[in-house]
Amino acid sequence: MIPKLKMKPERLHESTLEKKKVNFTTLKTIIEHACSDREITNKMLLAFEKHIRTRNKKRIHNRCRSEYPKVILEFENYYSKKYTKTSLTHHIYHVGKFIGYLSRNFPSLSTLQSIQDCKKITIAMVTNYEEHLVDRIYLEQIQRSSVNRMLYSMKLFLDMLSVLKVNHLRYIIHQSLRAQAKRSNEYVNLEEVLVLLESIEKCRSKLKLRNISIFLLIMELGCRPIEVASIRLDDIRFTERLITLRSVKSRTRTLKMSKDLTNMLQEYLSTCRPLYPTYNDVFFVKSSGEPISSSTITSLFSEKNKQVFGEIRFSGKALRHTYATNALDNSNDFDQVSESMGHKHRRSTEWYIHRSVQRMLTRSLPHNPLNQLDEV
Incomplete structure (x- = not known):
């Protein structure tokens, strides 16, 4: 990805044509705004376009x-x-x-x-x-x-x-x-969660109830966004306040919901979902009536973060991390937390203990103040 810099005309010369992995649209915008000589601009654009066409013909991995x-x-x-x-x-x-x-x-x-x-x-x-x-x-x-x-x-x-x-x-x-990518473990403060929830509640979107329901599901149960997208109508038993979650990454599990969350899901099902044509039994749908996807949930969190904070501070996955960390910090049974998270291996749950200890250490004093008093 080429950064959007203000480039002077004299900095653009023919050696730039030797670059590989160029983004034609981005380069076109940069050159048109930065280069005053139209002859050089056209020459560079033609060279970039030729390079991209040649490169695409050589590619064996095509998206289609x-x-x-x-x-x-x-x-x-x-x-x-x-x-x-x-x-x-x-x-x-x-x-x-x-x-x-x-x-x-x-x-x-x-x-x-x-x-x-x-x-x-x-x-x-x-x-x-x-x-x-x-x-x-x-x-x-x-x-x-x-x-x-x-x-x-x-x-x-x-x-x-x-x-x-x-x-x-x-x-x-x-x-x-054999190296693994650094595993993220974001922790969301309660104040930020409440601010985002309040902004969703105040908006006038027809999908407001759906968005609040998704938000509360991940926050209260610590489920994965892909599990939320896979919920079917018969997966929720309102009278018993039970919900069944399914994912390829973990076994099927049934969790207990709070009364507030149950009421919110019932309200969405009775007032919001009937507004859109649906062709399946998926619980959460888009405005077009098609099943919602995990990428839609990710986009929802990104959009709301930008509206409230001006930047993306946390995702749906971060709420899942926060749920696990809080559950372990509050001395809940380790096996029960692991089961509710849908972890196949204990080491997945142990990770949250390690990260919780690290977070507490960063908030503590680096030295014992009593030692400093003794020195005085």
Whole structure:
């Protein structure tokens, strides 16, 4: 992403044309506002456009599913039942990068399209790709955690080839490259939560009840946004004040709701949801009647944050983190907290204890004041 800087005409010269990974729309805006010489501007725009067209023709990983090589579609079908749609999309992207690298750097694999073409892949080619990614780490072009994800996707691809008896390559990610991304654990203050809730309540949107219901669900139950998007009409038992949450990441669980949350969900269901045409039994819908998605919930939090604070201070996921931290800080049973969060492993819940201790230490005094009095 090229930053929006005010550039002087003399700073734009032909060496700029050598840049890779350019955003044509952004560059067009920058050049038109910064360059007074229209001849130079047109020349640069034509060069950038030519570069982008050439680059797109070389790309083997295309966004359009119909343009995927058959080997990518084979990979997608093979792992479709094992991974969620989002995870599989990321794996497909990384496998596309791997195949694209092989096609560009090894002439014998320039026509790597079908599954049978993968017989030509050798361990030396795989090692060459790994070294390429390591070089990018040293050049600070990519994070070690990103390399780990890319190599893991490549490993899944090679494992598939082995199972299908196309190519019997065995690959293990080196220990030095097994790095995980830094896990976020945001903690939201109660004051900020109340301010945002108040702003949603005061707005005149027809979807106000829906938005408040989503907000309260995540805040009170600590559920994931994707679990909220997956709630069906028969998942909520109003008389018993129970709700069933489902997610691929965790087992199905049923949680108890407060009276206020139950009443809010009932009000949304009776007054807001009937206003829109619905073609399914999804509980939360968009204004078009289509099922709401987790990305819609993320956008909702971002939009409301910007309206109230002028910036994005916290997300729906941050409320989930806050729920877990508060539950453990208030001496609730560890196993019950882990179960209510939908964690498959205890270490996922233990993380919140570690982060809670760190947060309390940062708020405490760095030194014991009694020691200072003794020195005096």
